[in-house]
Amino acid sequence: MKKTNLGLVDYAKAQLGKPYWYGTFGQKSSKSLYLQKKRQYPSFYIASDFSSQYGKKVHDCIGLIKGYIWCDSPTDSNPKYASGCPDINEEMMYSFAKVKGTISSMPEMPGVCVLKQGHIGVYIGGGEVIEARGHAYGVVKTKLRDRGWQKWCLCPYIEYEKEPEKSVKKVIVKTNGSNLNCRNRASLFGKIIGRFRNGQQLILVEKTNKNWWKVKSDSVTGYCYRKWLKES
Secondary structure, three states, rough: OOOOOHHHHHHHHHHHOOOOOOOOOEEEEEEEEHHHHHHHHHHHHOOOOOOHHHHOEOOOOHHHHHHHHOOOOOOOOOOOOOOOOOOHHHHHHHHHOOOOOEEHHOOOOOOEEEEEEEEEEEEOOOOOOEEEEEOOEEEEEEEEOOOOOOOOOOOOOOOOOOOOOHHEEEEOOOOOOOEEEEOOOOOOOOEEEEEEEOOOOHHHHHHEOOOHHHHHHHHEEEEHHHHHEEEO
């Protein structure tokens, strides 16, 4: 079965609300799995609620990605290693990736992997990430801007396809004729990283707040003052 970035996003969405178990990658939780993982990683299995989660499909952060590659479907709980992806951690995933960079250069593409020290998540578009955040949280949806992600990469074990064109939202720069500043964060104190001309069409990445929108051109992605942008 072909594994793609859009399939990864669909898989991650299907796991929302499911438990986080360290060292897992899509198995069905059980007492035997709990005892096995507790022997392997005792410091990660000290909570008292594991038994209440038996019977549910479980992942850790990198396991969310490996689970997609190794499972036949979002509900399959029998992951198989022989699928072209080794049993690696998040830093190895980044190391093996051929396309990667710092978070400020991240493309607006669903299925991009986002990382910080010891942790990885799946960007699903619209400024949102799905991550197996930890045992106290499970698999949750969070805002990209809120979680301190430091870098990104394309998973080297899947194919990346474009989103359907209908899902791409566009805006037009509407100023009084002057150029519109593009900043590296949603603040007038943000560094100017580019300028857009009046009438220029841009891709709307995220409606960050009532004053600032994140937009993208062919050369730069950043934040512009919402007053000077009109949805097309």
